[in-house]
Amino acid sequence: MSAPPTDRAAAELRSGPPGVDPALLYRPPGTVDRPTALALYRQLTRMRQFEKRAYDLFLQNLVKGTSHLSLGMEAVAAGFGEAMHPEDYTFATYRGHAHTLARGTSMTGVMGELLGRDNGLLHGKGGSMHLTDVGNGVMGSYAIVGAHLAIALGAGWSAQYRGEPRVAVAFFGDGTTNIGAFHEALNLAAVWKLPVVFVCENNLYMEYTPIGDVTAVDRPAADRAASYGLEHILIDGNDADAVYLTAMQFLDRARTGGGPALIEAQTYRSGGHSRADPGKYKGVEEAAAWAQYDPTDVYRARLRQAGVADEEIVAIDAEAAHEVDVATEAAKAAPPPGPDRLMTNVWADGGAAWRN
């Protein structure tokens, strides 16, 4: 069984993200109905429990290589995942497990890929950092910072040219805002009015370094938006409702020809950058403050406040725990990919030949 999610009482929780002036936060229009709220919670708890399990499996040396978890940041993936249409495109980073799960990808396929098994989404040829599930709109997870913003631009260009009501959504970290590809992609998406939504998950750290130490503006993404003629949108990235409603608004605008948006979601990475990083450079007080604003805790308290019965919440958690257990066992039981996978799919003919 998966460890039960933390369950802080409402009284222990903060009412907003630490260190953020509430006046700066964008308040999206609309409200979240009950089925959507339950769906958001289901996503939050699935992602949380999946990432915790992934961490446990690293410690057991069953997940090799490197891996980057979204613990503490699940509300961004959940909010956008629920708001996106099936035909929309997700472009994720190497921290992409949650974004992949958010689109309906099989958890077993994701777990299998992390464990390097043949039942993995990519049959072990991609790994944790390259999760892709084209059938569900996950157009890839990209591990070179910035590149996928430009690639998402292309998917938006293609949708615009074909007249299809699709939006490409690129998720990226605060560190990405200082690389050239970010600026190239933003500019061209704005010039061409493309259906692309750029979502910065500001978790305060570019890898190991506080983003504020290396960035010329306070808000690494939102403060740059004006350079591209876009609005300043800073949202509470730990509030799944705020994320969902903002996503609905700007996805709809992009889908109907209103052009791109750049959204900065303030959140916090409760773990380290990657598997190798215990995150000791983070302040104890800072971490404690953000622990009181954990997105799953916040949402569970909100559901209770809205009158959702404890049993229903527990049942959603248990269902997610079961899904994680099933995925784990299936991955552990699956064989590793065989050598017959190696020389395949370099080319569209299925092979790898470079000479006759």
Add this chain to the structure above:
Amino acid sequence: MAQLSYREAVSRGIAQEMARDGRVMLIGEDIGGAGGVFKTTGGLSEQFGRTRVVDTPISEQAILGAAMGAAMTGLRPIAEIMFADFFAVCWDIVVNEIAKMRYMTNGQVTMPLVIKSGNGGSLRMGAQHSQSVENWAMAVPGLKVVTPSTPLDVVGLMAAAVRCDDPVLFFEHKGLYASKGEVPDGEIVDELGKAAIRRPGKDATVLALGLMVGRALDAAEELAREGIDVEVIDVRSLVPLDTQTLLTSISRTGRLFTVEENPRLLGWGAEIASIAADECFWDLDMPIRRITTPHIPLPSADSLEDAVLPSVDRIVQDVRKGVYL
């Protein structure tokens, strides 16, 4: 049949494919309104409109990212990187993204795109606008690499590249843009992965690419006057590589020379020399000789650039020396 310049052939090939397939797009700097800085895309924006022939800012990562994202989602873009030297500012998209995506996803993604680029020296443009970089691309699994040397090949190989479901780097030689050749009317489609024997011969095999093909042919004429019968092969396609044609010739003549514009180390000829040494060593009558630019950045002045790019004289001397060894 028409006499076309190499640069006109580029736009002829692109126009043929854009007219045939509405998914084919053209994207790059100055390609639309200006018709390209090398005038290889003249008339295309008038013929196909500004939504299919798209001018971009100076943003090579965005250009190739746009082409990649479009290729992954159903279009078949042709992107231009103006000078091949500029690949250095967007090489991440080429090498880490475009080349690897199909393999990493075990075939979930198809990448039908062409990146055309002005490659090579002889125009006195100095070290940052003259490089021959086919070997950069050849070193990366997942990229196909072609370099046409004639207007006819430009049209046919462009068509083959556009119709290919894999990413193709299409290296146009800047020094050949003004050259002319016969191009038949009607649709022309060539094949990737095929070398062309430009001059049959029995005494030595000389492999060349791009601008070097003409120099090798001139050298062969000179050597013929001395009784040395040289076979000149235009390699055309580095990936896939037509080893059958190359090795058959090398085994027959017993002598292999490569004429490479790239700097010495790890040029395209080095790989072919290695394959020849592996697979037809016992047919060779002399050591394999690579004729290359020295391992230096390209200088700008006429006298200096002429002294370092393989010349007709150097090819003649090296082949003569080898044959009389």
